[in-house]
Amino acid sequence: MRVEAFLRQGALSAPDKIAVTAGDTRLSYAELDAQSDRLAAALAKEGVRQGDRIAVLMENVAEATIAIFAALKAGAVFCPINPQLKTGGAAHIFQDARPAAILTQAKFIGLCSEASAGLAAKPFIVSTHAPAALPEGALSFGELVENGDGAPPETGDDSELAMIIYTSGSTGRPKGVMMSHSAMDAASRSIALYLDHRASDVVLCPLPLAFTYGLYQLLVCVRTGAHLVLERNFAFPHTVLEKARAEDVTGMPLVPTIAAMLLAMKELEPGALPALRYLTNAAAPLPPAHVEGLRKLFPGVLLYCMYGLTECARAAYLEPDQLDRRNGSVGTAIPGTEIAVVDEQDRPVAPETVGELVVRGPHLMLGYWENPEATQRALRPDPATGRLQLHTGDLFRTDAEGFLYFVGRKDDMLKVRGEKVAPREVEAALCAIPGVVEAVVFGRPDPVQGTILHAAVVASGSSLTERDLLRHCARSLPDFMVPKAIEFHSELPKTASGKIARRLLVESGD
Structure with a gap:
């Protein structure tokens, strides 16, 4: 099954049921289906063809869900892009994916314009700006949705490419993961099955739709006729x-x-x-x-x-x-x-x-x-x-x-005093201490031992000291897994998907 068929089925079976809530906006299945139809027809009129990439650089707003389904209905390939990226990160993805169009919010139009400036074939930008405030050359998202007419173009079968979604780049340059309609159908079907997902479910999603875990909250909800409540974070x-x-x-x-x-x-x-x-x-x-x-x-x-x-x-x-x-x-x-x-x-x-x-x-x-x-x-x-x-x-x-x-991860494994150490095992020991909220363990070069363990923790409302934590580790872990030093932080650096950015701590020397 093609992914946009999830929405078409929901609009047929329960047109008035709320599909998506985002802030003050509530879209029924019929409204989400109709608005994405009109946007798909408008994109086709602007020159989007089957197989073209459409970048969607938005926060968790209602327009993001319309954009995703419109891209698919236009026969295009949608590329969800993390709106927390800086210009250089967005430019790398634009240069790699070469989108025909970029759908974004008003607050990101400057970033999108700058990041796409060096492309040989410049994409057109569709923004949620009020029409009177649109920069030169940009199109109004609202006007395209309101005025798009005609049926969306004919699309192919579920073997076609549906999405290119970029990895976080935690182990190197971000790579574009190509997912077909059939693969996304299989994954969302399996998730819905083991979660016993129901049309009566109401799912709150504070995770970015630009990442797989957040995106599949939308896909599973729409395929099961459930209600998705989007929060920006x-x-x-x-x-x-x-x-x-x-x-x-x-x-x-x-x-x-x-x-x-x-x-x-x-x-x-x-x-x-x-x-x-x-x-x-x-x-x-x-x-x-x-x-x-x-x-x-x-x-x-x-x-x-x-x-x-x-x-x-x-x-x-x-x-x-x-x-x-x-x-x-x-x-x-x-x-x-x-x-x-x-x-x-x-x-x-x-x-x-x-x-x-x-x-x-x-x-x-x-x-x-x-x-x-x-x-x-x-x-x-x-x-x-x-x-x-x-x-x-x-x-x-x-x-x-x-x-x-x-x-x-293979890349995270450390060798300390001749022994292999998985940082997660030490992190689990630290998180078992009452008052420790988060912990991350990493290696630092040492001229004598080669690698020594360091840890960084966040502790909440406690009087814990480094000595307390080291004593706990010494009681519960082998000697070679006990960190040499433990530092306290008010917060740990995170990737946009919510993972602790171990690499940033290693590089910073903190």
Whole structure:
């Protein structure tokens, strides 16, 4: 199924039901379908052709959802772009994707104009400016939506490219991940199945639509006829939770940063979100202590610990009823897919042996946009069956029953005093200390030992000292895993997707 068909079905079955709420804007399924139809027809009139790329550089606003479905209905490929990027980051993506059009908000039009200035074929820019205030050459988003007429152009089948979404660049230059309609259909179908997603669900999303985890909140909601409530971020948690209560939110995605903020809210009482049915976590693993804290804060709410990556959206999930037995696990393969932990020769390893996770299934990317070398490194045939599998670059182990436990990224592994150290294991020990909200562990060069461990933590409302933390680590970890020094920070640097930016701490020397 093509992705825009999710919306068409929702508009047919429940036209008056609210599909998206963003700020003061509420769009029914019929309105979202009709407005994206008109915008698609207008884009085609402006010269967008099948296969053209359309960049969508917007915050979590209603116009972003219209833009995404309009691009698909025009037969184009949408490229969601993080609005937190600076001019250089946006310019790199524009130069790589070469969009025919850029759909953006008024506040970002200067950035888009500057970042696209060097392109050989200059894209036209569509902005949410009031028509009278539009810069020269820019088109009005509102006018195109209002005045677009005629049917959207004919589109192809679900094997076509639907989206190019760029990696965060945490391990190098951002790469454009190519996802077909069929892969996005398979991923969203699987997620909806294991979450038991329902038309009655109301999902609050404070995660950027420009990233996979946030985007799939939209796709899963629309395919199941649910209601998506968009928040621009989680910077003001009290305001976001008030909105969640007002909208009777039943589902909410978390990243570790948001979980830490919730757990640090001393005034937040259990049962504060009475309609809440489930919570999910992906993007980065939750420390076991945070899992326990969330379960106490939201009793009776299903907590799904998941693992995913841009190249396949989601790969594994843990059933909530397994949390007591397997705290720290991200479960098994999502429905309709397969996973394995393999050695350097791509052979499956025994339980409790660390290896790289590989993923197989209909939800895999087509490859990296115009980057065949990186594609060949990531997508390689299984030696036993010849089936294409995605090499994630992440290290895992399984227990005797095949449940996955994240160890760390290959790139993050450290060698300390001749021993391999996964920073996440030390971070989990630090986060188990009452008062520690977040922790990150990294290596620093040392002229004698080669590499020594450093840690940075955020502590909330406690009198913890470095000595307290080092004593705890010495009691719970082998000597070679105890940090040499621990620094306290008011906050840790984050990527736009909410992950702690370990690399920035290493480079800064803090």
